[in-house]
Amino acid sequence: MTQHNGTTVPTAAAPAHGGPDEPNQFALLRQRRFAPFFWTQFSGAANDNLFKFAFTVMVTYQISVSWLEPAMAGIVIGALFILPFLLFSATAGQLTDKFEKTTLIRVVKNLEIVIMAIAAWGFVVANVPVLLACVFLMGMHSTFFGPVKFAYLPQVLNDRELTGGNGMVEMGTFVAILLGNVVGGLLVALPQVGHASVAIACIALAVAGRAVAQFIPRAPATDPGLKINWNPVTETCRNLRLAHGNIVVFRSLLGISWMWFFGAVFLSNFPAFAKEVLHGNEQVASLLLVVFSVGVGTGSLLCEKLSHRQVEIGLVPLGALGMTVFAVDLYFASRALPAPVGGIYTLGSFLAQPAHWRAMGDLLLLSLCAGLYSVPMYALIQLRSAPTHRARIIAANNIMNALFMIASALIAGALLKSGFSIPQIFLIVGLANAVVAGYIFLLMPEYLLRFIAWVLTRIVYRFKVTGEQNIPSEGPAVLVANHVSFVDAVLLMAASPRPIRFIMDSRIFQVPVLGWLFRLAKCIPVAPQKDDPVTYQRAFDEAAKVLREGDLLGIFPEGGITRDGQLQPFKGGVMKILEQAQADGVDTPVVPMALTNLWGSFFSRIEKKGAMTHPFRRGMFNRVGLNVGEPVPAAQVTPALLQERVAGLLARG
Template identity: 45%
Template sequence: MSGHSQFDLLKQRRFLPYFTVQALGAFNDNVFRQAIIGLLGVMAAAGLLDETTRGTYTQLAPAVFILPYFLFSSIAGQFAERTEKSKLIRITTAMEIAIMSLAAVGFLLQNMVVLLVALFATGVQSTLFGPVKYSILPSVLKPEELTGGNGLVEMGTSIAVLLGMLFGGLIFTVAGPEHGPMAAAIAVILLAIAGNLLSRAIPAVPAPAPDLKIQWNPIPESIAILKLARKQLAVRNSILGVSWFWFTGTVLTGNLPVYAETHLGGTPTLYVFALAVFSIGVGVGSLLCEKLSARTVEIGLVPLGAIGMSACIVHLALAPAIAAKGLDVSGFISQPGAWRVVLDLAGIGLFSGFFVVPLFALIQSRSPREELSRVIAGMNIQNAVFIVAAALGGVALQQFLGWSIPQVFLALGIASILVAAWIFSIVPEFLMRFLSWLLVRGLYRLKLHGIEKNVPDEGAALLVCNHVSFMDALVLAASIPRPVRFVMYYKIFNIPVMRWIFKTAKAIPIAGARENPELMQRAFDEVDAVLAEGELVCIFPEGALTKDGNIAPFKSGVERILQRAAARGQVVQVVPMALRNMWGSMWSRRANAKKGSALDRMRVPRRLRAHVDVVAGEPVDGGIATAELLEAKVRELRGDAA
């Protein structure tokens, strides 16, 4: 774990060819679109287009590109579900060669109708590739690699988009009006061919639903996949979060060219600089997600991203205008207040990465494999709606209400706060994970051992662990990629503040038979139901916190759980786990402390930021597991590191 780097994925065939193909596709799309804008400028300068017609084409192009997402996403999701994924990627990259050949004709003839047809076809190709882009990741990555893999994809996409815009924008500047069309034609074809050749190195990934019958009517099928995407509450609201990310990005990047000129006093090169700062921020934030999440699908980063992104947008909106005009990048940087704008743009990008990467990972990890492509297709439809709404809303606010761009940004920042608050109020799991993430990462430095190997990716399992501190459940929850239902002593469950976290996480309070037999019976019934549903349950078989750092004998409750499962025909795997170095850390008891005292509750830390190891051993068959056997396994895993 300690020596792992997400960049190791870039050395592996299961990831690198796919990563390169998707980045190259994003690069070529933006080269093509920026080259169209460059050609419009050349044609206008030559008197072939008036400014009105040029403006019409400029505004029409994004609509032509986005339209296929509404029309064909439902069909694309079905094809991605029933087709071997590397084959589908080869098909879409072959389509790109044909489409870019048509675009080359449009460039050479300087025919905007042909170019718009090619742009529409590019939208169709992107629509077909979209469901594969994200649904392939859970098939080629381990659960603990999902966050890092998505971070690399988002980083690669944001940088590819930026470089594509720069390259496409420079074609007519470097090649000139005479040779620009030929240069653009050659560039887009060569890039498409390169993508297709690289796609042939992607290993085969079996179709999750090869027998799925294609429904060709886009309207009812679009409604069906939107319902599919809304089936699980956490997935539904993650998709809403991703769509809001696209809404925010559309408002910001759509207004950035004019903002850079009118508010920052810049030239067109300053817009490119501002876009680069934002894009690099997204890339860095995306890459940091794996480090901050310790290789789990850590949705606790989502509130952090939402809060940071909203704060930076509001701060940017309130930035005073630069008085000077016609500034290049160096001239802008030397102006008072310039670094505030730069840091705000970088912050928006950084926190956007924290916001969106865990959402993608959650959608992938919690959607059934045979439905994921259609869920992604449904997300793409919703994203398209939000993109169009952002574009139209920005135009309406400025044209009809007379708002300035900073006012639009301020409204966006306030709206981001409200949207985030609404999502987190509907799904408290996001905020709960954020608070637990802050607590665990603030108090401990975790090292994980055997989690990815021994905790099953799906299906029921019972986790058993030694009990050292009041924070044990949160530490384990932060270490395991899947949601876990914890069985905990009701007095720990009822600790102020922590109670809300435990209740939101659906922890199961339990009491001793002498204390509250009804509560104990309800706990066993709920554990039985949760295991029957194929979820993870974690118990602390000692029944209480250790008083001296040593493991107490395991109680028979674990055997009762396994016997109840066996009685209804379910053999549950048991994963022994151990916490090392927790004794004497924050919130563990202290030896010889008077019961109930402050030291006994460890209100005063003995060791802050303690290095804690979370160790998972090989699963034990529930049919042979006993309390004594599991106790011996946990003791062996913990060793001498109390």
């Protein structure tokens, strides 16, 4: 728990429910702290998309509006829905931090009922201006719900549930998109009663969402003393500056915003892509949304399994790579597809063509990779944002998302007007994704490092961690481990939900590839005092700075990699680090850790044989482990005690 303005606020590490974390993400659906919230956001997302897609299909296929071309309908509707995020997100973030979140959710759901009643009339009389106004109002409804949604989760879920909870919400959102678009497309296509059926469905979903919102438990305000700044321009600038104060969070916001730019290009062009490129009817347009939604939902659910229930940002580069590969292949798969004899494919005749399955496969895998890309970023932002400012950080995210999505609409529209085909636009965006993702990962090496660690611990090794809850989720700590191989630091990175700065023998930086990797990770080189006193002292000064800033410091007290697999005597460097931390007034626990079954593998030294000289030594997928012990208070630490603790952890196997 943390204190702010005299109010006790639940933190992610100590969720409001106070119980143990659930065994898997699906178990959360049996919990009142999560289930009513999940179904509330699910109904809202379904309603948004049922309404928008039915409207898009109506102006694309069914009625002719001189000032809204069918090819531009999806882009215009998408941009109009996003505009309120740009205008009102700053206000929405403040309201979420200041007021109790469940009350806000219920007010927003009341607003949804009113908007859908107006939209129902617009559908019955086929009034396009009224429906466009409702698109804007539903965008405003979603603007005020967004910060509540992502600020609520860290208050009721702990760190180990956060990735799974976000995965469930992301999956639910895209399943809702799937159902909303499918139902909207099917209902609007019904002869004579289509528009009235859409109207009834929109009102029914809004009422259902409001009913289930009544069961969401209270979520206290995190900053009740906040004074609301109603000027959206100055508050938007303030929110962006607030987000920029944490550079990791800010650059993650940029990454998420790019993902929405990327996704918006595909989603807004699906109706026209289905009609003009795939030569399909309304059902084929709905199929594209089905495939896309299933892919994102599957990728979102896979995140918890692939991340071992921690916030694993190493999945982000994997997702980015897949987004580019399959977007580019979608371009090649959709070139020069033959038109049907009858002029347009029905759903059955479309699926009967083998050439279409490649395009559907690309779309499925592209969207799956988008799920792998987005969920860890959302979880990272929630985990590393201050609870008192979390909703305003989410609001800053929504503002940036809106800017990127409006830009995507403008750029896609300009490219269409310039004569580019929709497949060519997909190709351009896929190639741009590679450039943008590469730039983000160079700015934030932590993503790339965690990806390398993720690959190493799931492909080169089968890595099992026990006692990971002993790694502090916040505040400074020194992590000490036995030194078995050249990749020990990478394995420890994979086990920790937070970045670790390592003190390492300066000679390891001369190892090809690994040296570059450790420099990228900002590891701290150290040399014996008698050989290089300047490097020696600089290492301890940098270590003191790491702890003062509240971060994790990793050291290998043996001073070198073992050649016989036995634990070597611990040296006294850790005491010098703790003495400096005490002088700085920093309370620094020490966490003992033991790497097991790693000696004898490719990256370890074996007696007179060098490391990395026998590629198939012990084979691939070698089972290795990490046992993490309970933290030792700084006042009790001695090298002998730490060696004893690490030896005890090694004995566990």
